[in-house]
Amino acid sequence: MSKIDIVTINEIKTQTPSIKSLFFEWDKEIDPGQFVMVWIPGVDEVPMSLSHQEEVQGITVRNVGSATEALHEFEEGDKLGIRGPFGRGYSLVSDNVLAVVGGIGGASIRPSIVDLVSKSKNVKCALGAETKEELLFEDELSDLTHLHVATDDGTKGHEGFVTEIIEEMLHDIDCVITCGPEPMMQRTADIAAKKNVPVQASLERYMKCGMGLCDSCSINGYQVCRDGPVFYDDELKKMKEFGKFERDKSGRKVRLC
Ligand SMILES: Cc1cc2nc3c(=O)[nH]c(=O)nc-3n(C[C@H](O)[C@H](O)[C@H](O)COP(=O)(O)OP(=O)(O)OC[C@H]3O[C@@H](n4cnc5c(N)ncnc54)[C@H](O)[C@@H]3O)c2cc1C
Numbered sequence: 001m002s003k004i005d006i007v008t009i010n011e012i013k014t015q016t017p018s019i020k021s022l023f024f025e026w027d028k029e030i031d032p033g034q035f036v037m038v039w040i041p042g043v044d045e046v047p048m049s050l051s052h053q054e055e056v057q058g059i060t061v062r063n064v065g066s067a068t069e070a071l072h073e074f075e076e077g078d079k080l081g082i083r084g085p086f087g088r089g090y091s092l093v094s095d096n097v098l099a100v101v102g103g104i105g106g107a108s109i110r111p112s113i114v115d116l117v118s119k120s121k122n123v124k125c126a127l128g129a130e131t132k133e134e135l136l137f138e139d140e141l142s143d144l145t146h147l148h149v150a151t152d153d154g155t156k157g158h159e160g161f162v163t164e165i166i167e168e169m170l171h172d173i174d175c176v177i178t179c180g181p182e183p184m185m186q187r188t189a190d191i192a193a194k195k196n197v198p199v200q201a202s203l204e205r206y207m208k209c210g211m212g213l214c215d216s217c218s219i220n221g222y223q224v225c226r227d228g229p230v231f232y233d234d235e236l237k238k239m240k241e242f243g244k245f246e247r248d249k250s251g252r253k254v255r256l257c
């Protein structure tokens, strides 16, 4: 097993009603889109993107179950363990990039947008959430990118799925990066393929080791922790389960909603 670094939470920010960022100092280099295993003492160890990789590092967490609920109960001064970095991140070489982001997917994509903008690349962003209150990093993304918003309930921007607004945004785009619910990423890949625009998508699967040993994160011959989490469209096309099935904690194949 790789070494665990113990870090101290020095700031906590509530981003949306269901999402908080926890900031700490960690002295490791990490590529945008790579991930870490976060150990919550006495609770669990779970995969997380490093949403903030500047002077201060941070994770941004959506409360969905026991581990993420425990992270939401953290206070400044509390300690957690970090293992990593792991996996393959985004390849950020294109000049005109469209980021398609849904829900908590902004945690994975944010460092790529910061990196691209720091290199004076053009970045458009399609940001989706269920409601306007759940639009993650909306103000920052509005400053950094040419931002279009969609909400399921129509409380801000386009009423409906974020994939319904991306076709017109693909004009002059060389590359799409995407993170969010898997059916959203699959639809994004289909729309981009029709315009011959390459796609990189960050996948989530249940993870135990994070480093290619247990195979709990497998999808059609790939291990998400080692070969991904970011995959290119030629790889996504080979994954029959992409956008359709995932594995539960026991390894059973279950249909994605
Ligand atoms: C590479 C990677 C990066 C991630 N980055 C982030 C991040 O930056 N912020 C964030 O909030 N979450 C992120 N996740 C998801 C996060 O790891 C899970 O939400 C977390 O493990 C849930 O643990 P829990 O004990 O709170 O919930 P559980 O009780 O374990 O699960 C609650 C629900 O979440 C689902 N779930 C649990 N783990 C996963 C998983 N790995 N993939 C898909 N669904 C899962 C379960 O099926 C269940 O429906 C990432 C996952 C991966 C694989």
Ligand code: FES
Residues within 6 Å of the ligand: 206, 207, 208, 209, 210, 211, 212, 213, 214, 215, 216, 217, 218, 223, 224, 225, 226
């Ligand atoms: S999490 Fe163990 S092999 Fe990927």
